[in-house]
Amino acid sequence: MLYNSRSLALLLAVCIAVITTLFLSLFENVNSTALAVTFFISFSVSYLLTFVILEFLIFREIKEIYKLLDKLKKRELNVAQAKSAKLNPLKNITEEIFDFADLKQKEIDDLKKLEAFRREFIADVSHELKTPIFAAQGFVHTLLDGAVNDKAVRSKFLKKAARSLDGLDMLVQDLLTLSQIETGQIKMRFDTVDMIQLTEEVFEQFETKADKKDVNCRIDSKSRKVLVHADRQRIGQVMTNLISNAIKHSHDGGEVIVSFEIGKKNVTTIVTDFGEGIPEEHQPRIFERFYRVDKSRSREKGGTGLGLAIVKHILEGHHTKAEVESKAGKGSSFSFKLPKAKTEKADGQEKTE
Secondary structure, three states, X not given: OOOOHHHHHHHHHHHHHHHHHHHHHOOOOOOHHHHHHHHHHHHHHHHHHHHHHHHHHHHHHHHHHHHHHHHHHHHHHHHHHHHHHHHOHHHHHHHHHHHHHHHHHHHHHHHXXXXXXXXXXXXXXXXXXXXXXXXXXXXXXXXXXXXHHOHHHHHHHHHHHHHHHHHHHHHXXXXXXXXXXXXXXXXXXXXXXXXXXXXXXXXXHOHHHHHHHOOEEEEEOOOOOOEEEEOHHHHHHHHHHHHHHHHHOOOOOOEEEEEEEEXXXXXEEEEEEOOOOOOHHHHHHOOOOOOOOOHHHHHHOOOOOOHHHHHHHHHHHOOOXXXXXXXXXXXXXXXXXXXXXXXXXXXXXXXXX
């Protein structure tokens, strides 16, 4: 629009006033004062009337027309884009092909990772199963070849074969446990658990093993009871695996300490040893199945290589995780958090101990 309502009303009012004044000047008895007054009155009245008419009757409608035109332009642009897409179907097809190719490539990469994991897992399981089986097989064949007649040799070899088979049974049980946890077959049964009592029971379980290495196992806690909300059996497995590892990797005459940090909502359990420690580059992988920092030395010390993997999955079932702090040659600390247990009070209010 070249003009707005005000400027156009002004132009029209001037024209009307000039015409009116020129018309009156044709009469002889009209003086200049009357012409000036006529010009002013006609200009004012004409301006007001034209402004009102233009603003409220014409320009408002014109603005609505322009709004409608803008909408039509946008609609036409969308239609044009849609027509362009229809006229160029190869562009859409190309984009869909690339998207499909990306999706399939991701699926292929995932399958490759799963296949590599499957091969590695089968190789690890085969190796771990083969070791105790071959050991037991060798002892049995030695006895069958005539050593069975020597009472001392017979007893020695039968004990070694039994230990190998016990190790095999332990490996199979750990594999089954891990598989059941991963597939959700084992359901967590949450209850109030006293971590101090549970730790003392685990210490008793490893008393003979600790005595052989002269390792002192103790609890560092000011509280007589440390109550958490957890599955007692599964957290018992966690403590068993962590304390067993701590004793195994402690130096002779060392110490294993279980301590507790009690917060407002959670209890952090910490299992600390002052033994071999774990090099920093190995720490991110120690919770993987069959991963060993030093494979040859780890096998000599026993264990299935699944203990920390079981710890990881049990704690994930408790919506928490294990953390490790370790320095090679100075020992390790494994810790995990569990929610504090809640007990009912006489006043009906629930309080966390």
